[in-house]
Amino acid sequence: MRPLWRCRACGAHWPCQPARLGLLVEYRQDRAALLVYLGGLMVEAGDQLARLHPQARPADLHERFLGWARARGGTMFHVNHEPGAEIHHTDPFAVPAGQRSPVRRLRGRLAAPVTLWTAPGPAGLTVSSTLVAEGEPDRLLGLIDPESDVWAAIEEAGRFAVSPLGPPHRQLADRFAGLFPSPGGLFATGSWTDTPYGPVPSDAGGWAGCRLDAAREYGWGLLVEATIEAVDLAEETMPLLHYRGRYHELT
Template sequence: MTVTADAPGGRIHSSDPFATPEDERSPVRRLRGRLAAPVTLWTAPGPQGLTVSSMLVADGDPGRVLGLIDAESDLWDSIDESGYFAIMPLGPEDRQLADRFAGLMPAPGGLFAAGEWVSTPYGPVLAADGAWAGCRLASSRECGWALLVEGIIEAISFARDTAPLIHYRGRYIDR
C-alpha cells in the first residue's frame, strides 16, 4: 500500500499511484500481465544475477530452458562470456530477494551479500533453496524488447520442495 499526503494524515492506496494508467499501457503488456508467471532467479559466473519471470522449461533429451533476458543486463554479459547459467524457482519467502535482483530494492554490499550462496560452474545458487538447474547456453536471438535465451539443462538439484512465487498483474501472489 502507498500513503499519499493529499489529505490530512495521508490516504492509503491499494495500488501504485505513480503507475501508468491501465488504458495508457501497451495492449501486449496488458495481455502479458494477465498471465501468471513463475518468479525465478537466473545467475551466471561473475557473479551476476537477475530476476526472470518470462521463461519456460521444455522437456526432452536434453531438457531445455527458454527465457527473455535484457540484452543490456550484466547477467547477459556473464552468460555470453561464460556460456553457462543457473536458474532457481523462487518461493513466497523470496520476495525481497526477487526485488533485489530485479533492481527494485537496494542491495547494500552487492546482490550476493545477503543469504548463503554455493558456487557452481553455472553460477552461484542459494545454499538452502529448493530446486536449481545448471544450463549451458545453446543460442540467443532478439525477441521483442529482449533476447530469447535458450539453455541446455546439464544439472538439476532438488534440495527441498517449496511452493512457487507467482507474478500476476504486477504483484507477487502465493499459491
C-alpha cells in the same frame, strides 16, 4: 530505448512502473535531485520524440517525466511501508489508462513462476519468463534484458544457473530485479551455494545448470536458449508466482 523512450524490459513508456519505484528508492533522501535528473531526461526525450511524434503535447511529456515524482499534499509514498504509515491516495506508479498496452495487460494475466538466473562473475537477474522443454537433450528458454549484467556474464561464461524462488524470496526477487536497494552488492546478503554455473540461493527449491546454446532478439527482450546439463532438486517448496504486477502464493 532511445529514441522511442520505452522500457527495454517491458516495452511501456519510460519511466514505467518498475523504473519509477527504482528511482524513488534510489533518490529517497533527495527528491530535488530526482526532479533535476528527470528534468534533464525530459528535455532529451522531448527533442527526440518531437521528431517521431510532432503532435505530442509538452504538457503530457512534463506529466510523464515529472508529474508522478512531485510530492503531493506533503505525503510521501512509502515503499514497503510499516503498518499505519501514510501513503498517497493514488498510485504514483500507475500508467495512465490511455497508455496501457492490451498486450502487456494480457501478459499480466498469465501467472508465471519467479526464478533467479545467476552466472559466474557473479551476476544475477530475476526472471519470470522461464520455460523448460523436455527432450533429448532437455532445454530451457527464457526472456531477459539484453543490457542486463547477467546476460553479459552468461555470454562470457557460456553457462548459467536457474533457481526457482519461493514465498520467502520476495525481497531477494525485488533486489535482483532492481526494485530494492542492495548495499554491498546483490550477493552481499543471504546464504549462497557456489556451483560451476554460478551461485544459487542455499534455501531455494533447487537449481538447474545450463549451457548457453543461442540467443536472439525477441520482442523487447532477448530470447535465450540453453541445454540443461545438471539438475539439483531439494525438498519440494511452494512456488513464488508473478501475476498482474504482484507476487502471489498458491493457496
